[in-house]
Amino acid sequence: MKEVALFIPCLVDQLLPEIGTSVVKIFRKLGVSFVYDPRQTCCGQPLVNAGDRKGASQVAKHFISIFEGSEYIVAPSGSCIYTVKEHYPRLLADEPVWYQRACGVSEKAYEFSQFLVAILGVSDVDTRYEARACLHESCAILRQLGVSDEPKTLLKNVEGLELTPLNDADVCCGFGGEFAVDYPDISEAILKDKANNFKASGADILILGEPGCLLNIRGYMSSNGVNGHVKHIAEILASE
Amino acid sequence: MNLQTERFKEIARENLANEEQRKILSQFSLILKALRDSSFAALPDENAALEKGRKIREDSVKNMPYLLETFEENATKAGANVVWASDARQANDFIVSLAKEKGANLCVKAKSMISEEIGLREELTDGGIETYETDLGEFIVQQAGKTPFHIVGPAINMTIKEISNLFNKTIGVPKTEDPTELAISARMFLRDKFKNAQIGISGANMAVAETGSIILVENEGNIRFATSVPKTHIVLMSIEKVVPTMSDATHMLKLLTRSCTGQRISNYVSVITGPKKAGEIDGPEELYIVILDNGRTKIYSDEVLRGALQCIKCGMCAAVCPVYTHVGGYAYGWVYSGPIGAVLNPLLLGLDRARDLYHATTLCGACKDYCPAGVDVRNIALDLRAKEMDGDKSFNASNPPVGLKRLYRIWTWVLLHHSRYKIASRLMRIIMLPAIKYGKISRLPGRLSGWTQCRDIPQLPPKSFHEIYSELKK
Numbered sequence: 001m002k003e004v005a006l007f008i009p010c011l012v013d014q015l016l017p018e019i020g021t022s023v024v025k026i027f028r029k030l031g032v033s034f035v036y037d038p039r040q041t042c043c044g045q046p047l048v049n050a051g052d053r054k055g056a057s058q059v060a061k062h063f064i065s066i067f068e069g070s071e072y073i074v075a076p077s078g079s080c081i082y083t084v085k086e087h088y089p090r091l092l093a094d095e096p097v098w099y100q101r102a103c104g105v106s107e108k109a110y111e112f113s114q115f116l117v118a119i120l121g122v123s124d125v126d127t128r129y130e131a132r133a134c135l136h137e138s139c140a141i142l143r144q145l146g147v148s149d150e151p152k153t154l155l156k157n158v159e160g161l162e163l164t165p166l167n168d169a170d171v172c173c174g175f176g177g178e179f180a181v182d183y184p185d186i187s188e189a190i191l192k193d194k195a196n197n198f199k200a201s202g203a204d205i206l207i208l209g210e211p212g213c214l215l216n217i218r219g220y221m222s223s224n225g226v227n228g229h230v231k232h233i234a235e236i237l238a239s240e
Numbered sequence: 241m242n243l244q245t246e247r248f249k250e251i252a253r254e255n256l257a258n259e260e261q262r263k264i265l266s267q268f269s270l271i272l273k274a275l276r277d278s279s280f281a282a283l284p285d286e287n288a289a290l291e292k293g294r295k296i297r298e299d300s301v302k303n304m305p306y307l308l309e310t311f312e313e314n315a316t317k318a319g320a321n322v323v324w325a326s327d328a329r330q331a332n333d334f335i336v337s338l339a340k341e342k343g344a345n346l347c348v349k350a351k352s353m354i355s356e357e358i359g360l361r362e363e364l365t366d367g368g369i370e371t372y373e374t375d376l377g378e379f380i381v382q383q384a385g386k387t388p389f390h391i392v393g394p395a396i397n398m399t400i401k402e403i404s405n406l407f408n409k410t411i412g413v414p415k416t417e418d419p420t421e422l423a424i425s426a427r428m429f430l431r432d433k434f435k436n437a438q439i440g441i442s443g444a445n446m447a448v449a450e451t452g453s454i455i456l457v458e459n460e461g462n463i464r465f466a467t468s469v470p471k472t473h474i475v476l477m478s479i480e481k482v483v484p485t486m487s488d489a490t491h492m493l494k495l496l497t498r499s500c501t502g503q504r505i506s507n508y509v510s511v512i513t514g515p516k517k518a519g520e521i522d523g524p525e526e527l528y529i530v531i532l533d534n535g536r537t538k539i540y541s542d543e544v545l546r547g548a549l550q551c552i553k554c555g556m557c558a559a560v561c562p563v564y565t566h567v568g569g570y571a572y573g574w575v576y577s578g579p580i581g582a583v584l585n586p587l588l589l590g591l592d593r594a595r596d597l598y599h600a601t602t603l604c605g606a607c608k609d610y611c612p613a614g615v616d617v618r619n620i621a622l623d624l625r626a627k628e629m630d631g632d633k634s635f636n637a638s639n640p641p642v643g644l645k646r647l648y649r650i651w652t653w654v655l656l657h658h659s660r661y662k663i664a665s666r667l668m669r670i671i672m673l674p675a676i677k678y679g680k681i682s683r684l685p686g687r688l689s690g691w692t693q694c695r696d697i698p699q700l701p702p703k704s705f706h707e708i709y710s711e712l713k714k
Contacts, residue, residue: 041658
């Protein structure tokens with residue numbers, strides 16, 4: 001069996017630990033041999049997005065040192081995986097040895113649903129979840145990683161889960177990290193469309209694979225009294 | 241052109257409140273995307289076509305110095321006068337004095353973004369040469385004294401009623417809400433201008449190095465008119481418009497019209513190689529081609545940033561941008577709007593004068609997916625942010641807000657060791673305690689108040705994953 005290093009992004013670690021425990025539950029159920037290295041912190045994505053390349057390079061090196069020994073690196077977040085895959089080699093391009101190490105790590109980093117379907121060959125995790133749901137295709141997963149069929153395949157095989165289409169499912173939710181904080185008016189307008197599309201879908205649960213989008217959409221719905229739940233795909237797959 | 245880039249947030253807020261415009265924008269995006277998708281689906285292999293186009297633009301920009309020389313040589317052979325201008329001042333001065341030299345008092349113009357960039361119409365008018373925009377959208381914008389709202393559709397945000405009132409006031413035609421009648425009024429008004437103008441000015445969608453030809457794409461016939469009736473045709477083009485061969489150009493043409501308006505081909509495509517030849521009936525007696533740099537060589541010298549020069553100004557990125565489709569084009573404050581404007585305006589004006597533009601992006605990357613020219617706006621925006629943070633002044637980056645650099649330095653220090661990260665995590669939980677009301681955080685202070693403006697943090701879990709997991713393992 002493959003040895004997997006589980007990376008729990010800082011947002012999940014600090015604010016959404018239930019996503020992490022769901023991943024653990026699924027890994028155990030599927031018999032995935034994994035390790036969680038307690039020395040891990042964050043991939044440095046906020047620093048990359050802020051333009052702090054110096055800080056981001058240091059954090060990248062920290063990450064690489066911890067994770068490079070494993071066969072696979074898996075995280076329940078597309079944007080963190082994209083940071084590792086795309087930004088690490090770019091950040092360390094001027095340091096030949098580190099660049100090689102960054103490329104090594106880049107090759108084995110996978111988003112959670114992608115790993116289950118594409119690497120483990122699992123399309124059915126044999127679980128039940130009674131709900132009418134739709135899927136928001138987060139930009140980092142859909143556009144940056146090109147992962148779209150994998151989460152759909154996994155969800156299709158969840159017993160009791162009725163998937164309904166979401167209008168503009170592939171349109172950004174308005175998160176963008178610091179964007180949500182620094183341009184709240186625009187972010188709110190984009191979010192409102194997402195919430196309205198969700199309402200119109202008739203679903204009672206919105207499923208996605210990106211912790212940032214989850215905090216953004218869930219926070220908006222809670223603050224604006226929009227009915228329904230927002231859940232990470234791992235939480236659905238770990239339900240039974 | 242009146243520079244408004246520093247008012248981004250303010251203009252964005254005003255435009256967000258314009259419900260009618262919001263409706264137009266969402267319709268515009270929906271319709272254009274559908275037209276674009278169906279026109280691309282008609283290609284034998286749309287992904288291969290896109291990849292080929294991206295490669296053509298990447299190579300064209302990479303080989304720009306050589307291609308420009310070849311273009312000059314071949315255009316000159318074909319009888320054109322090629323003139324180089326390093327900045328807006330040189331280009332404007334040359335064109336205005338040339339027009340004066342020809343004794344011109346009337347000029348008709350095709351829609352051209354580069355002419356907006358240098359304020360050519362205003363310069364000509366100030367020089368005593370009456371100048372008319374002849375593209376319907378651009379004519380409306382000129383009559384209204386506004387700036388283009390979109391690269392391809394400069395007046396898409398204006399309603400029929402607004403245009404009717406405008407035409408009634410400026411060209412004295414009766415009010416009507418029939419768009420066809422309004423278009424006819426504009427055409428009738430412009431017909432005389434076309435006939436009597438001594439100078440016709442156009443931009444260039446592409447310049448073909450191999451043949452020295454200029455390619456112009458349009459739907460209304462106004463460009464064909466403006467470039468064939470007046471005795472003198474002046475082309476104003478920026479340096480990145482050049483492509484190597486006619487075959488490259490025709491490939492780009494397929495992608496350009498599909499991405500501009502969702503058309504497989506536009507109503508008119510003009511290929512202009514030199515002025516009217518002996519025995520030909522139509523065409524200008526003289527053709528001038530002004531090749532303008534205006535800050536682009538500097539962009540070219542940076543390998544990441546030069547990607548912005550690959551843009552073919554189709555405007556598709558705006559239609560798929562979550563920011564543009566909400567705030568519209570005015571917020572970008574200058575000639576170029578949408579994702580490409582978010583990076584091109586700062587690059588051409590200086591980062592310090594347009595800081596919000598490359599920060600106000602969700603980094604979703606939809607623009608890159610749709611771009612037929614391979615522009616990676618997301619990556620360029622990140623690069624501009626890095627220039628600012630690094631204190632790299634090559635594009636006049638301003639210093640990041642006070643304290644921001646220090647904040648990131650501390651953050652980095654925290655992330656470099658798990659024990660510091662753990663302490664910070666506990667500290668955060670303690671600091672956040674007073675903010676928790678009814679089980680959630682609805683108001684945060686300072687910069688973070690932007691988050692809680694429309695969102696809360698539903699719950700702050702008592703334990704981090706890390707803590708839960710170490711207990712799980714026991």
